[in-house]
Amino acid sequence: MHFSIPETESRSGDSGGSAYVVRKHYECRLPPLIFCVYLRKEYGANVLPAFPPKKLFSLTPAEVEQRREQLEKYMQAVRQDPLLGSSETFNSFLRRAQQETQQVPTEEVSLEVLLSNGQKVMVNVLTSDQTEDVLEAVAAKLDLPDDLIGYFSLFLVREKEDGAFSFVRKLQEFELPYVSVTSLRSQEYKIVLRKSYWDSAYDDDVMENRVGLNLLYAQTVSDIERGWILVTKEQHRQLKSLQEKVSKKEFLRLAQTLRHYGYLRFDPCVADFPEKDCPVVVSAGNSELSLQLRLPGQQLREGSFRVTRMRCWRVTSSVPLPSGGTSSPGRGRGEVRLELAFEYLMSKDRLQWVTITSPQAIMMSICLQSMVDELMVKKSGGSIRKMLRRRVGGTLRRSESQQAVKSPPLLESPDATRESMVKLSSKLSAVSLRGIGSPSTDASASDVHGNFAFEGIGDEDL
Secondary structure, eight states: OOEEEOOOOOOTTOTTOOOOOOOOOEEEOSOHHHHHHHHHHHHOTTTSOOOOOOOSSOOOHHHHHHHHHHHHHHHHHHHHSHHHHTOHHHHHHHHHHHHHHHTOOOOEEEEEEEOTTSOEEEEEEETTOOHHHHHHHHHHHHTOOGGGGGGEEEEEEEEOTTSOEEEEEEOOTTOOHHHHHHTTOOTTEEEEEEEOOOOGGGHHHHHTSHHHHHHHHHHHHHHHHHTOSBOOHHHHHHHHHHHHTTOHHHHHHHHHTSBTTTOEEOOOEEEOSSSTTEEEEEEEETTEEEEEEOOTTSOOEEEEEEGGGEEEEEEEEEOOOOTTSOOOTTSOOOOOEEEEEEEEEEETTEEEEEEEEOTTHHHHHHHHHHHHHHHHHHHTTOOSOOOOOOOTTOOOOOOSSOOOOOOOOOOOOOOTTOOOOEESOSSSTTSOOOSOOOOOTTSOGGGSEEOGGGGGOOGGGO
8 A cells, every 4th residue: 555645734832943844745655554563662552643444345446545544644643743753763764755756766966956146066965865964965065064054954946937946845854855856857946055043143153154154145145136135225335335345244244134134035925914815925034924015006015923923823725626616536636725824913812814825835834833943942041053963873974075155246236126115014903904714614723833932922022
């Protein structure tokens, strides 16, 4: 029997700081029952969710489909458990599933990883190497110190015709980057190295090192050129002057004061804020989701949703029915419609759902979870400075040849067509909200992500 491991949503309150979200199906021919036996032997029967019962007789097509869905839900339940989801047994199972699905043998290959400025870094890895292995190889190639590796992550992106990146997802610990990018069978998809934290205070740790400074500098220049960071003409002139002086630290200090510094911007999508079917551009950063929008006859505006005021969120998917309202076995399924919905504290005693419809809803959920994780680490007095986890028998492979991070060219003249934005409301409570309803009630309680950071809200935050 084979079954697919579907995408799962992020785990709130995961002290490990990882959100297990994968927009990919892995057809796995490894016996799931054997996998369950291994987990039961390692952790005990009381820890595991109930394994779907097996029938003795041959199954009808409908029963086969039902069985597949039961196995999918079982895998989701295991992945979302803090203990089981991080176990080597489970992650080994997923690694084997990826290789077996794509029929990729274990061998050494050359993998291309891009920096934010488009610079290519070629690393020699194994097809069976996980994300952290590839990240270590890139760090070694760039001569990035071991204790700064955890400040960066690998992202799967789609390169658009204009050269801009559309972020698909952050590569997870159990993923095999080579398999993930080659299985898409399109040269549009790339792997990009980018900083993985949100609080700009952590820049100080990275800027202490020459390579770390150059990576931050290249990313920031790229974000300004893309229009992700909002810059006035005077600020642009000051930044270009600092570039000419090769004053990278001073450049970054000024950039840190700019709106949307360090944010990740998503493709244009649709939200039901402040009215139904409103075209918006969503950005994530600084513990918030920012929505840029234009209402009829109005200036470009921005609304900000603080993550500490989101009580919970969830990602739901649906497949629109063909015209006529019914589907037939002979017809292909339509495109999956993804929605990120979060319950937001609009005022002291008023919670309301806001929904964003976007193919990047999963990536938005990853960003929310990582911002919550970072806030909780900071609240507990911890630090994100860490050495990357080493598996038993694992060694850090140092590259024989190293590659310098290229300095980006001077900033081009600011785009005269870019508009300035005004805030919709400092608290959002003054904004008329229409068409905001609760997401479909068919989702189970386990689909909702409670926000541990929400618990710290007091009157002074409102």
